[in-house]
Amino acid sequence: MDSRIRQHAAVIVDRCIDLQPDENVVVSLPPVAEDLRVALYEKIGEVGANPVMLARGDRGIGTDRAARAYLQAIDAEDLSTPEHLLQLYEHADAAVVGRPHRNVTEQSDVSTELGAAFAEAHRDVLNARLSTKWCLTQYPAPADAQLAGMSTAAYEDFVYDAVNKDWDAVEDHQQQMVDILNPAEEVRIVSGDTTDVTMSVADMTTLNDCGSNNLPAGEVFTAPVPDSVEGEVVFDKPVYHQAREIQGAALTFEDGEVVSFSAEQNEDVLAAILDTDDGARRLGELGIGMNRDIDRFTYNMLFDEKMGDTVHMALGRAYPETVGEGVEQNDSAKHVDMIVDMSEDSFIEVDGEIVQRNGTFVFEDGFDA
Incomplete structure (x- = not known):
């Protein structure tokens, strides 16, 4: 594993969320960020805290493809606050959220109105997550490098130079x-x-x-x-x-x-x-x-x-x-x-x-x- 990933994880756990033994932390990262997932779990284990994993964002609906499928299938009037996800964040001490992508335009054919309705339904979830010790970060996935107009290697340098600082x-x-x-x-x-x-x-x-x-x-x-x-x-x-x-x-x-x-x-x-x-x-x-x-x-x-x-x-x-x-x-x-x-x-x-x-x-x- 790239040593910069472990350094990234250490900054998140030690500085951003100041994780303590026995605290409950939600780690929300998609599979494309598997190396950062592993590095975070390793660091969380060293601290003696309790992690649980979500696959995407802070809204608990899986990968970008799964999120698109869900939003394409549901009617806006059927959206409601996911109480089980709300309970998760209400019982969490800390949250780490990352938003790397396999396809940055995966949801380009989801209507903006439906996206707004989904955000409204998750308002209480967002508030609960923001009431924890939270960190929002990035993993240098190839799709995000492409969006930035950079090679994967150059984007990795860009990301780690920005996050691993004094x-x-x-x-x-x-x-x-x-x-x-x-x-x-x-x-x-x-x-x-x-x-x-x-x-x-x-x-x-x-x-x-x-x-x-x-x-x-x-x-x-x-x-x-x-x-x-x-x-x-x-x-x-x-x-x-x-x-x-x-x-x-x-x-x-x-x-x-x-x-x-x-x-x-x-x-x-x-x-x-x-x-x-x-x-x-x-x-x-x-x-x-x-x-x-x-x-x-x-x-x-x-x-x-x-x-x-x-x-x-x-x-x-x-x-x-x-x-x-x-x-x-x-x-x-x-x-x-x-x-x-x-x-x-x-x-x-x-x-x-x-x-x-x-x-x-x-x-x-x-x-x-």
Whole structure:
């Protein structure tokens, strides 16, 4: 086995979920990630914890092919919360979820409406999983390498360079941005002449993603006050959702809500996201990518949202840990991240002060106020 896989497993178990003896952990990885499954079980055994395996995602319906067959066969009105899966996560202390694929477009012929209904039926399952010590990660499967336009070997290097890092050093560097955002009242994002959006982050909490949940990590993120978002934003990186590529998504916000939208490609998929529920028309996250080892777009949001010189905004559910006491949490069955390139003709402004210009932060060499 590649030694980098065992290193990956060790980071997950020791840092991301901090697994302890006798704890119950759900490992959710498809068969294509068998080596990581084995390495995780080996590490979990060393800790003395109790694992159980699911084959796909956090929704317990098997492989991508099995999931497609199920969704093609069932009527949306027959979908309901799978209570047995909910019970599993309610009794789990930790969860490791990976999403490698044998075919990244396996569900491309499943309707977006059915996909939204399925997400809604699993809302309580998602909430239960997010209440554990959870980690979402990636295994370098050939289909994901193909989607990224890379050879399998090059993609393996890309993945392991991104996940097997000195996360203590990353934490120290990113904490400088956390310290700017945590006491802030308002954030403004400007990119070119297409994006100018403001939002309140008053009383919200900014988190330092440095190998605690997502792996790879490499961002700081918070939640906007739901009704505070104003302005227009064009997401100049594609959104890959339910095996479909949304290009050129543009949103206009008033009083926190999306009041108009468009897309250059697959606008119907964007519409289905927004129509999932009321919370899907509001932002649940503002994230700032700070991992410069992720230097290319790969159609994998777990990596893409961490790219240096980017920000991302998520329609839908806010992470409870980012929502201040007494402040409304945006709730939704969806959490869909979308990316803005901040490398040129762009800036982030916090309480009237520019803290990043063209990808360079105020605490870095080369910052031009």
